[in-house]
Amino acid sequence: MSYRLGVDVGGTFTDLLLINDDTGATYTAKVPSTPKDSSIGVLNGIEKICRTSGVDPKEIRKVMHGTTVATNAILTRKGAKVGLVTTKGYKQVLHIARSFVPGGLGGWVIFQKGELLATLEHTIEANERIAADGSVVTALDKDAIRRDLEVLRDKGIEALTVSLINAYSNGEHEQEIAAIAGEVMPNVPVSISSDVVPEMQEYERTETTVVNSYVRPEVSKYIANLERELKARLADDVELSILRSDGGLSACDSAADTPVNLLLSGPAGGVAGATYFCSRGGFDKVLTFDVGGTSTDVALIENGSARLRRETRVGDIAVRAPSVDVRTIGAGGGSIAFVPELTKALRVGPDSAGAEPGPAAYNKGGELPTTTDANVVLGYLPANQKLGGDMQVRKDLAEAAVQKVADAMGISLYEAAEGIVRIANEHMFGALRLISVEQGYDPREFALCGFGGAGPLHANALGMLMNAWPVIVPPAPGVLCAYGDATTRVKDEASRSLIKGFSKISDQEVLKILEQLTEQVQSSLARQDIPRDQQSIVWQADLRYQGQALLLTQDVDPEALREQGSQLLSKSFDAEHEQLFSFALEEEHELVNLRAIARAPRPNIAEKQFGSEKRELESARIGESEIYFQGKHYNALHYNRDLLTPGHRIQGPAIVLEMDSTTVILPGYEANVDKVGNLLIQPEHGGKE
């Protein structure tokens, strides 16, 4: 027997999923996260899941891990003390930050700028210069940089970034400085921009490489600790892989060297989990939304894989690292509702009651009305639901909180609660539009998948707004990220920045570069024991019309490119441009980046088998209560999700309860349980009267 383990560390809980590689049998566990050292929570979880499942830890050979260590280091500003080397004249590249002031006209009046991740007192300049074409204008002054690096070392920096002007076209000087730093400060990890992100734009490249340095000591320490502990407890040859922001798995060494690629490791796991269940249910075009306590993450899945983008945002930090195109908005269960004095409008979020004090209904000292409280008042979150274990819902406290909004607006308690939920839904709807309609996709062609603790509460209502059916609530929506971790495959990619018009580069040159990149990624996967003949290769090219800022990534089949040449790229680019913006131009196409991606085969995971016994739906009924919807009160039946089996059909209004999640089925809608256990919500009678 051998097992694989998916582990997702979230803000409140650490979720685990253990899968038997041969039978597909699964076991889940949930333990509190341990933010000070999250590896403790992971080890607690492993202890618990082995105890409850009876699996021998020595039989666990693979651990796939989604981690928020890198993200938290940024959000809490507890990263390393970073030193930065720039080209002479560019010391303030991060300080000036492209001169951008957020907000509208007059936004500068209130704009407050955060501390830099590499401060000016820890920034030095190298006397050197490389031109845009990669030629050396001024050779590096090695003696001077050595002296300045010694000063930086003596200031106690814990990580170093080297980011020089035009290094995207020639990284020679960066490498020379890295070598000198290796002598001056052998224990300090050095990140150079031409390795981490060899792309044009000095501010973004520097920021990205500095973020890499900022989280690097923390992440490497964490991964090394965890790996050591796992080796001691699990199988002797246990392999630890880390989920990257782009949804690929990465060996723990390379994850530790470029942790900037892990910033969205957590959300990427959720999207991967959703992809897993939705594609097994037969849906490969899906919009996903993951509603947590403070925020909602949305993503778009097309052809069974998540849409990617080449930028990652965490809080106010934006870096050039590929990630699953997850958009985050400040609307979650804890979002606070309020009524500003001046306009008497109803606003929800972005301020959140967070985990402490939390929504009023949690009885942990919170008094401000939140989305969760509104859900409690409306009956969507019934008082008999235990939240994440043993927390009891207090309807009276939720009502008192929501009443404040009702009083300020002069409306009834239920109207206020429904208003809050509608506004929160509208925020989520806005985020879903951002990744669908605004990218040229028609949501009516997509299914909608809601997960996370609160996603299934809002799922039906969002389906109504989006007109996207069915609405899918996958099994175990609260531990979906761990499913994603356990079911993704190893992936590596290599890219090169070119920035050349099509007329300036031949098809042969393009092919030659792509073949080189392919060799690079194939040998990287081969080193991770994935034979070349089992790897699948995809090529990508980032294109634009010469002069534009945008980049559209075109996936290319290697064979087709060899046959048809680069006109294949320009044609697919024109078509996508037309789809997105309603026009194409007769301008020269510019080839900005070429990329090769190698993937290992999907892990072979057996389907979960539902027993042959056909249970009556009645046997899953566990109660009933009143809900309020569109101005009316209804009686809703309660069902236990664990007792539902494929073929069951539940008519709304109904509420489906499980360990850590609650699904609402609204009046006029029904939910069917499909063959893999998904709840598929849609209008009654398939929308036909």
Place this chain on the structure above:
Amino acid sequence: MPATIVHKNEKPFQRIDVETVTLDIIENAMANARNEMDAVLFRTAMSPGIREQGDAFPMIANHEGKMVVGQFGSFITGFIQSYAGTIEEGDIFLTNDPYMCDGAVSHLPDWLVMVPIFKGGRLINWAAMFGHMSDVGGKVPGSLPTDAKTIFEEGIRIPPLKIYKNGELNSDVLDLILHNVRVPRWNKADFNAIVAACRTAGKRCVELAERFGDDTYISALQMMLERNYVAMREIIRMVVPESKQSFEDYICDDGAGLGPYTIRCTMWREGDKAIFDFAGTDPQAPSSVNFYLNEEMFKMFFGAFTINLFDPSILFNDGFYDLVDVRIPQGSILKPNFPAALSCRTHLLGRIFDVMGGLLGQGTPDAMSAAGFSDSPHFMYSGYDENDEWFQLFQIGFGGIPGRPVGDGVDGHSLWPGFTNVPNEFIEAYFPLRIETYESIPDSGGAGKHRGGNGIRVGYRLLAKGEISIHDDRWLTYPWGVNGGDPGQRSRKILKKTNGEEIILPSKCDNIKVEKGDLVIFDTWGGGGWGDPLERDLGAMSADIKRGLISVDGARRFGVVADANGVIDEAATEQLRASMKDSRTEALPLFNRGGTIAEIKARALAETGLEAPATPVWER
């Protein structure tokens, strides 16, 4: 004679009472639609000015033309009033002539696209956007000739016309226009991008009307306007006193030897109505620095400026316009007579914000910021590169945000929302130059309890023979400090020739010949300081010195004695601060302008290396 709006469906909209939550949802959706316009534009535009710097402004108006969301509204009503033809489904209007649209756009490079949005045969909305084109022809590359005497020298003038009719592009007209500009591919792509952005907004409006019903939707837009009316009425009562208050500021010169020009504004309130009277503002200039200021646009500036002080979460619109009355004398530099040249209006456009800050701030000094980076200085460089291909660079400069009630001014940032610099690596890859220096200038922000932000120094090493133009200001008058703060350092431009010669360039100049290897040092100005410099926090001082943002000498302006590592000698500092305080003979001024205009002019040559301009006078 107003335009004829052709409705295929004459049924009037019914005003109904929309419940608050639906109203909030529609408000939110309108804000999203506007953001989507920006997104479409920035991704598809091609000229660096729009694409990277974001020099473009969207808006969505209701069926009557009142701006519901946006920034530089509200010109649609004026357009409907003055356009003589029909407005029909499938029409798209284009204009760039300030004199033909009552200043909705204020110079020819700004192309304004207006799209009426129809649903079921009825006009339900307008989407509009204007963007700054890098070139519209005329006498100099970039189409911003300082020495133009009339608008005819500034490029092709496009009267309001139907560039699309019945959904069909009038390609003959577009070809004619593009034939008159220096880099037609940029204009063409940018024009397409603006049209695409407006159409996107149009789709969203129709979807919303479908979702909520036409009457609910139209009524909700009306209620959004009313919401603003109520909010702004409160704000006006708070910030505009019944007694008259005046403030004046300047642009330093007109590039033709005259200056400074005074912009004077007097403000008071009668009942709920705020009145802004620009009587006392100087006459129009003989050059192109005139700013044809649309009264409605000034209302928008006023609203946006105050709303950020009191409640930035309000979605801003036209609803309060009836509460404000703006009076601008005809023939003044803010309302010049046709055919006065207008291309270089950017200095006055920015300076209006300093005027407003000083004007509103007198009543509530604690809420007042110092003079900021009230401009978008331009650097232009053009010629033929080594492959004999034409190049034309247009760059905007950034500078010091002023000391503010919330804290120090930020170094080297922008006054305008959404503007960013064009990445230097991008410029180096596409233009024959290298940017050797890109940093803020230590000590250039005015001293204060909250210091002004530093200006930026950009060093351009030019790698091809060509010509440069500069449009800048605040080289003579100072960015003033407030509440005891000092003024910021002024701007300065130097051309260093390969033979070692150094030429101080005037703030406004065109057709300056440059050779391969020349270096242009472009220093922008710092923000004014806020509050008494002797009260500035020592921790902040120490950090600024360590970071090279304030020098050891510069620290003495704050009465601070420190070494180059930022270690402060507390005893010496206490002593210095006490003696500086003792030597003050009078109370710190509310505004510190660095002297009277006469004093500043007398010192000009010695301090700036440039002759002071002559004072402009009204010709009666």
